[in-house]
Amino acid sequence: MVLSIFPIVAGLLALGFAGFLASWIMKQPKGNKEMQEIALAIQQGSAAYLKRQYGVVSMFAIVIAAIIYFAIGAETAFGFVLGAFLSALAGYVGMNISVRSNLRTAEAARKGMDHALKVAFRGGAVTGLIVAALGLIGVAGFYMLFGDVRLTIGFAFGASLVSLFARVGGGIYTKAADVGADLVGKIEKGIPEDDPRNPAVIADNVGDNVGDCAGMGADLFETYAVTAIAAMLLGVLLFGGGAYVMYPLMIGAVALVASMVATFFVTLGKNKNIMGALYKGLFAASIMSAALFYWITADMGLGMNLFYASLVGLVITIVINISTDYWTSTKHGPVFSIAKASETGPGTNIITGLAVGLKSTWVPVILVSAGILAAYHFAGLYGISIAGMAMLSLTGIIVAIDSYGPITDNAGGIAEMANLPKKVRNITDALDAVGNTTKAVTKGFAICSAALAALALFASFTQEVQLAMATNGSAESFTLLISDPLVLVGLFIGGMIPFVFSAYCMSAVGKAAFAVVKEVRRQFKKMPGIMKWKVKPQYGKCVDIVTAAAQKELVVPGLIAVVSPVAVGLLLGPKALGGMLLGSIVTGFMLAIQMTTSGAAWDNAKKYIEKGNFGGKGSDAHKAAVVGDTVGDPSKDTAGPALNPLIKVLNVISILFVTLIVTYSLV
């Protein structure tokens, strides 16, 4: 019989293990003085960014916490603050370990690929384990403290809000810096990526950390917490609580233990297959988790149908990995078709890339649909939330595999800037190439799990509306018929929100990148010595410009997410709001897949050409592919990933303010 304290224990164990890995990393050699200087500039830039970002988020959060305090209650407000704090902490810790692993990975690459992979992957594992552990400890601890699942909704909202801002702000920052650096450096000046003469090069490296590490960390912390909370809430609403509340936490706990053990499986075999090494870790975690799911389900006496529902989540995780790999890897047709289309110029490159993304929606949709039907078949709405929780329970290992990417990316940048021998760069490049695929795969995972989490939240929302109506003395049953014009209108409005939201994210990158381009051009013009290696560019100026631009641009998308459910709920009532939530899940899911797939495929089409195909580097086809990559950047790293927290924030806010909406709505 497992004890209910077990999730907390597992979480603490994972934190301890992460601490052990972190101290191991800190003991690794840091390389020469030049490398350390560069790494310090990246560290300082990242820290400065995060400080400013959290400043903006705090202002939002204080206002919202006050509203919650007065409108709902002190415990919920406390939960909100705690969720926001832990989400921010997950991002902060992940970023800090990344900016310390990068130069150590560069130094380790001098000794060979095995060693570099070890440092980079352990850096990623620290982030992964901390994200999952904080999620588990936070939700389980808060629940045990107050003993009421409903109060954890405040926690979920805090986590979602920070994650939304981290994704949007970090996404704008990283891509504005990247696009800005490339446009002038690569295209206008013809200097390579990560060339120290480019004034935006440090900003670009900072971006990898604040977007890919802090952003992904906060996002998956949030998805983890929100999925657990949605499942627990359904456990209460549908079954009256008991073991059904603890079960999602137990799934998270045993899979976290499995993920820790699985990190030891990530070793290069004789064939030096990097992807294979990472996949060994994922498969080991999946198999151990499946066995442990069986054990706890039996131990808690919950019936094997729940175990089958949890397996559905594991199967989705594995299939989505394979599918994303197909659409975005250089080995298959889609990327090849984009590379080929580059021969006829940037126009056909873009058209083909858009088509690949649009077409790629079918696999995740069929997969998630089959998953929904299967999980529902086994255990109803609760089964869907358990499938989601089983997916998310692998967060530790998935984020480890993902976060290793930006670490090697940064390591390559440091190697380039510090003029390390070519073989070092070759090793980091090989690791980075695999990192690009794992990044795309993690995004596929994040989107599918976000869709399931949002559906579980949506199911909770409908239950909560029913409860609130009953509390208000209404005997009516709350039904969402799609032929009801209010529901229909809600579906249209909800379907539109992800379109408008991602429009703001995309144009924010355009605007911020424009500012970077102007600044880089100015520096090249004012200081001609830069191109001749005689003058050092003013890196800090670029970092400042992007930081300020990102903060300014995240306000409108943030407001769209926070205001629209309350506005629709109050003006058009809970039925329209229900339609809106589902509409946003449907189009948010599609757009997120389209944007991240197109982006990754454009990126890899460019890499494929750079390997010497279709004319290779410097050819017209390559120039066309660079344009595609530029368009793909804000799609795959800003708008696309930001849709995940968006669809959850909309649902969480609706649940949080359900009583208010049911009581005061005009319809």
Next chain:
Amino acid sequence: MVLSIFPIVAGLLALGFAGFLASWIMKQPKGNKEMQEIALAIQQGSAAYLKRQYGVVSMFAIVIAAIIYFAIGAETAFGFVLGAFLSALAGYVGMNISVRSNLRTAEAARKGMDHALKVAFRGGAVTGLIVAALGLIGVAGFYMLFGDVRLTIGFAFGASLVSLFARVGGGIYTKAADVGADLVGKIEKGIPEDDPRNPAVIADNVGDNVGDCAGMGADLFETYAVTAIAAMLLGVLLFGGGAYVMYPLMIGAVALVASMVATFFVTLGKNKNIMGALYKGLFAASIMSAALFYWITADMGLGMNLFYASLVGLVITIVINISTDYWTSTKHGPVFSIAKASETGPGTNIITGLAVGLKSTWVPVILVSAGILAAYHFAGLYGISIAGMAMLSLTGIIVAIDSYGPITDNAGGIAEMANLPKKVRNITDALDAVGNTTKAVTKGFAICSAALAALALFASFTQEVQLAMATNGSAESFTLLISDPLVLVGLFIGGMIPFVFSAYCMSAVGKAAFAVVKEVRRQFKKMPGIMKWKVKPQYGKCVDIVTAAAQKELVVPGLIAVVSPVAVGLLLGPKALGGMLLGSIVTGFMLAIQMTTSGAAWDNAKKYIEKGNFGGKGSDAHKAAVVGDTVGDPSKDTAGPALNPLIKVLNVISILFVTLIVTYSLV
């Protein structure tokens, strides 16, 4: 008391008037021998295209007609064939009058703008009136012949199928030719548009006719017929028929008369404002129609609430005109932002254009949502279909305003190729610029009306399922709850279909354009005399290549549209099918708006730069804007418009096979 024969009379009147206008056009001077030769080449290319297209459609249609004959009945099969024939006829006639008006417009432009506008607009008016008249006569005649509204669903399906193929095939053709011609001609060789040295120039001009004239004609014929049928069907299903069946036809009849009269209002004032002249026609038609709607509603004794519902449709039409104009005209912020972003290269141009399209979804969504709620408030589901019918009743004048665009576009091409004086080209250019805006505006109109038509069909579908279940002896009531996992899964699958469908449309253009580029490059290489004006290029070769490519590429999207409702219905049952239909309407609507707005805005951003802004023609900003225009072409002229028939085809097929699905579905 109006007689029930009135719709037929009004339709015949409009046909007679169109015949009168056509004979007037044929009497206009045709210009010199060179112009006639060019026009003949365009005519022959267009005819050859349409012949081949209708050949492919016929094969599809014969198979489907046979299936309908055996599975449903002879009358429905006859309706299907008739609907398909009339839709094809609408496209055929429209195209034939266009390819005869173009050179006469070019010749008329020698005498001044007034005269050129008169010829071009009357050419458009012939198409517009014939489209509306055939729709009205077809639906009313078929209904009167058999006296059973349900049989007209076969008619609707025939019309939808041809319209889908006309849109997809014509859209692929026109844009592959356009993109292919531009890529080599403008970008590689630096020769202007419509330069007779470009081997793809005739194919490009043919494309304007088969895409913009035949495609738009068939599409709006279909929307017109389908909207009327959906409204009539709801009149039977909800009110048991009677005056409620005739009312939609009467709305169409009186507005057709109003449209005829309104054509006389299209005259240039002293200020030579072309847009103003066209808008005078639209406003005159709207005001007269509103008055006539009041009269027939009162005369038929149906209560003023239906009149209010019809006004909702007219208001949507006018607001969508203004809104589309804002997002796509060179006078406003969105296009300016794209033009400005072109300064930093094609990457930022594309990002900004995508963002503009994504953002522009909000106005039509709010507008259609408000329209749905208002129309439902006045007259329930039937009210929504009446609002749709009121919109469509203006088809005559709207298509007239739209079709004049490709005529002037062609006239400009002929003027260029036949070396007419510069002032002629200036006049056709001025007319063409306005034509670009009216084309975008008509697309906004077509999308909003398609959404309303599809919603009316969807409402009929739910009613038909209920009837079929009752016929099968089931006492269950058919409800589509969005929390039902089957409905949920249906929504996801339906939401995905427009994404995958438009992916095929987009990549078809890429593939076909690639074939054109290769051919044009081959001709330039093999015959160097072309560039020196010494050798005539082989225009016919390019026409053939695009024609064949377009036919090949339309098969997959066609199959997606026809097969998916039947497959989902049989495998997952009517509930999932209901979810699927609505999911496809939501995302199809959004994507269509995004794609057509982005496309038109890119096009006009390029034109704005060509006027001398941001460096003008030949600058780097201009080159970047040309890339945006290239990407916009298949978005706004292939994938975007093809989504309109798609969402209706899905619904019509579902209604047609409802008994089969309810009886044999696995769930």
